[in-house]
Amino acid sequence: MTILVTGATGNVGRHVVNQLVRSGQHVRALSRNPAAANVPEGVETVYGDLTAPETLVPALKGVKGIYLMTSVAGGSPLQTGSEIIELAEKAGVRRAAILWSGEKGTVERAAEASGLEWTFIQPYCEFMSNTLIWAESIRSESVVREPFGDSLNAVIHEADVASVAATALSKDGHAGKTYILTGPEALTPRAKVRIIGEALGRDVRFIELTKEQARERLKKLGVSEDMIEYVLKWHENLPKEAYTVVPTVQEVTGQRARTYAQWVADHLQDFS
Ligand SMILES: NC(=O)c1ccc[n+]([C@@H]2O[C@H](COP(=O)([O-])OP(=O)(O)OC[C@H]3O[C@@H](n4cnc5c(N)ncnc54)[C@H](OP(=O)(O)O)[C@@H]3O)[C@@H](O)[C@H]2O)c1
Missing domain, CATH: 3.40.50.720 (NAD(P)-binding Rossmann-like Domain)
Incomplete structure (x- = not known):
């Protein structure tokens, strides 16, 4: 088919x-x-x-x-x-x-x-690929600038979102199901930066932005005003499904959800 x-x-x-x-x-x-x-x-x-x-x-x-x-x-x-x-x-x-x-x-x-x-x-959680936005400042200055540095998120590898979708399309038993997905651990932006630094074998500094600085940066990136407000509000009022780890990826696909360290290894050339 x-x-x-x-x-x-x-x-x-x-x-x-x-x-x-x-x-x-x-x-x-x-x-x-x-x-x-x-x-x-x-x-x-x-x-x-x-x-x-x-x-x-x-x-x-x-x-x-x-x-x-x-x-x-x-x-x-x-x-x-x-x-x-x-x-x-x-x-x-x-x-x-x-x-x-x-x-x-x-x-x-x-x-x-x-x-x-x-x-x-x-x-409900963030895709690990969102952190590709850090690649340029990591390459050029070994720095990441982000707001909400201590905010936990159970980030998911896009390949795991895809595995669940591919399983639902190619195997029986998934009709009428709603699968809330997360990765295998809840991490803060600071923790993610540390994991990238470890993989690169050098120190990557985390600088916390205020909300206003974050708004300015997103504006410069061409993000619409509505989207900026949506993103900032979402970060301030994270639903618990965004940071509470659930086993759905493994239950649906039979494979453990990939870690952020695995995602970084898959994308190391972007940060080097
Ligand atoms: N990033 C996160 O943290 C996160 C978390 C949860 C849910 N989500 C949701 O995930 C979705 C984004 O998924 P993604 O990251 O895989 O997508 P993506 O990398 O942003 O890619 C967007 C895709 O949509 C296609 N597209 C855009 N406009 C289109 C149109 N008018 N007609 C047909 N195709 C169109 C583009 O294909 P072409 O350019 O080739 O046409 C491209 O392949 C969003 O709905 C987002 O809300 C994201």
Whole structure:
């Protein structure tokens, strides 16, 4: 059966593609720029824009399972969920693994009302890949500047989010389940910086930013005002699901959740 992976060029989607290929599935990768998608051999690439559902019709042909993002470029929640789910059902899609983007949106509501076997993948915690934002200052000055230095978060490796999604799409028994995910340990930004320093074999300094300094930095990075306020508020009022470690990754996939030290080893060249 063919599985359509949306967000196939993204942090999680790239791993979903790789893992499905490794388990012998036929994979079609969706991108707004398929020529640049850089997918493994044997993976089909196809154009599609989730904000323009009619563009998904060719992509959905012959598809039985779909990994579906629920937000689009810039982080805004997808407003076209009901059209996408309707088209998917019409095309004969049976399963959908749906990635949480912070709240139940149009995709989740439409999936619940549909005949699809849906699985909601809900990492309330942060992706380990968020710390790639530190790479440049670590390379150039061995420094990380962040607010909320002592705030715990049970960060998850994107490959583990992907493993849960790939399992839900390729194995029975996951229909109608909501999987809240975390990594194997809750870490503060200071602790993560220490782990990076250990892997690099040199001291990396942590400098705590005030909220105002953090707001300015995000502005300079081109993050929208709304997103900045959302991110800062989220950090100040972390839900307990973001820092309370749960065993879901291992329960669903049979594999231990990867540690932050493993993630750093996977990305050492980015920090060196
Ligand atoms: N970062 C975190 O800590 C965290 C934690 C929990 C949940 N999440 C959620 O995870 C999601 C992000 O996942 P990610 O990090 O794997 O993604 P990502 O690396 O940010 O990549 C975004 C992907 O979405 C695709 N995309 C963007 N706009 C699109 C559109 N209009 N139509 C079709 N495809 C589009 C892009 O593909 P092309 O450019 O190739 O079209 C790209 O592959 C967000 O919903 C976020 O809320 C993130």
